[in-house]
Amino acid sequence: MKLLYCSLLGLSAVLMGMALKVQILPPLRKTDTEAALIITPGAFIKGDAYEPLGVFVGMYGMSHPTQLKGVLLYASYLTRKHKLHAYPVPVMTLSGDLDGLTRITRIVDTFEELENDVKNNANATFRTPVIVMPGVNHGQFASGTMPPNVAKHDLKPDVTENNAHEQISNHTSDFILANLPDPNPYFKQAMASLSVTYQNTLTIIQPLLDIKRLDDNSNHTSVWTSIAQKIIAGNSLDKYVKAYDTEVSEVYIGEKNPDEYLTEDGVTVLTYSYLRQPMNPEDVSEAPQTPEEIIAKMKSSQAIADLLGNVTASGNLTCKEVNQVAFAYVLANASTAAKIRFEQRGLPITFYPDNPITFEEDWIRSKLKLNYSEVGLYVTSYSHVTNVKNQEDGMSGMHFCKLLSPYRAMEWIYIDSLKTNGTIDTTQA
Known part of the structure; x- marks a missing residue:
């Protein structure tokens, strides 16, 4: 006779109590x-x-x-x-x-x-x-x-x-x-x-x-970064823009810069991204499991407008707006049960204005700020934006963002926003 071993609360243990x-x-x-x-x-x-x-x-x-x-x-x-x-x-x-x-x-x-x-x-x-x-x-x-x-x-x-x-x-x-x-x-x-x-x-x-799978997929492309590029382009330009992203390693993201070229029907932008995953060598499930940030390198709306030549950029959209769209997108695509729970008892996300950083090296070292608190999640992006002209190092018309991963936003909706007893894990994972 053999026993089927099982787990209690995810484990099997020597129990302490009365006689068996x-x-x-x-x-x-x-x-x-x-x-x-x-x-x-x-x-x-x-x-x-x-x-x-x-x-x-x-x-x-x-x-x-x-x-x-x-x-x-x-x-x-x-x-x-x-x-x-x-x-x-x-x-x-x-x-x-x-x-x-x-x-x-x-x-x-x-x-x-x-x-x-x-x-x-x-x-x-x-x-x-x-x-x-x-x-x-x-x-x-x-x-x-x-x-x-x-x-x-x-x-x-x-x-x-x-x-x-x-x-x-x-x-x-x-x-x-x-x-x-x-x-x-x-x-x-x-x-x-x-x-x-x-x-x-x-x-x-x-x-x-x-x-x-928007960003963690076998194609090694961040679909969200491609979408973010169209958002950054603005309403007057996005219909002319096709964006294709390539995910690279942390080692190479500092070396890669986006490019753009004219096509018969508009502009194609080649973006680069790096998906920063949380460090979790022991595979512990209590902390957030989703990406900490997307390091996204895109072209500015002004750079795209100048390349097209016959349209005007509609404004200076920011990384903050991209993050807001990400949250709205995942909420719309969450399960019905998750939406109801979030609407009834979920804590909100607050998006702060971007923190602009002058030098790319400093921007690379920065990290999307995720502040988990007892009243909600506060998100602050770091941006690096360059002018279209007077750039002699190939850095003309760049718009770099530390973006909120849509998957991290969804994890907030499904899990962390529901920890309403004042005990949210404040560890920035």
């Missing part, structure tokens, strides 16, 4: 083996001792595959160095979309991995499912008094504890039944349920994936 009670569950068929259900009345995990244990479950499954039938990761995930398709036993990743510690923006990455696996092997849907439950938070994977860190950072759930536990139980049952070594009477039903759950999770995650 063991109940043997009868097999579904005479040829099956029985299973053991171990119950610990009054069990609890002391303080924040649970935090590192979710990682240990994943590691244990890697090192002891012959001892396990599968692994359940509740409000947890395999760290990035462990891939779903290479995991030696079936593993289910189960979380809620209102989890303030295991952020949905972290689970998006794992689901994206599953999505790619399914293209090559449809059975990945059942062997390594990644499930996001609507309305469920982190603490609802347990009950009772939450550890201080959970109480501090978790979000308000939309469903009751009983409803959350029922969802968790149903998904757990489906996963176990779909991965028993021998066919059982409920196998097809479990497989069908997991297929539906995959589509339901995709529906929840798709808006986040779409925004993420």
Whole structure:
């Protein structure tokens, strides 16, 4: 008889409490083996001792595959160095979309991995499912008094504890039944349920994936920087402008500068960008998971107008306005549930005027200012704008911006804006 190891609040732990009670569950068929259900009345995990244990479950499954039938990761995930398709036993990743510690923006990455696996092997849907439950938070994977860190950072759930536990139980049952070594009477039903759950999770995650892929994609292009170039051009010029962006590394962004040339129907602008991701070597999901900024190098509206020769620039649009458009865009493209939550209880974003920087070297070293506070998020961009004329170093007509990543704006809408208990993580990630 082998046990199916699972995780509580994203972990498996040595529980402290009353004596264990063991109940043997009868097999579904005479040829099956029985299973053991171990119950610990009054069990609890002391303080924040649970935090590192979710990682240990994943590691244990890697090192002891012959001892396990599968692994359940509740409000947890395999760290990035462990891939779903290479995991030696079936593993289910189960979380809620209102989890303030295991952020949905972290689970998006794992689901994206599953999505790619399914293209090559449809059975990945059942062997390594990644499930996001609507309305469920982190603490609802347990009950009772939450550890201080959970109480501090978790979000308000939309469903009751009983409803959350029922969802968790149903998904757990489906996963176990779909991965028993021998066919059982409920196998097809479990497989069908997991297929539906995959589509339901995709529906929840798709808006986040779409925004993420604007700038984090296999084409190595920042779609948002291309859009930003048209915004900077202004209403009188944007219809003449086609912008194409190339993402480069942090090493080369200082060396690359945008270019423009005339075409039969207008101006083509070649922009450059660098997507600065947060430093997170330990793959911790409590802090923001989305890009810290987009370093965008564009041409100014005056430079475009001068190249066209027969139109006038409509004004001096700023990085601030680009950031405002980014926020409006992601709010319009968020899920209905996310919009309602944000409108009902979300904290606002305030956009401050740009901080202009004279020298490009200083601008490169600057960083988009994201000030998380108890009353909202304050965003300040740094700009570097040069005149069209009197530039002898090839720096004529530049408009450089440290931009708010649309994905970071969406993460604010989905997660951080809902931390309305005065405990928003103020770490600038």
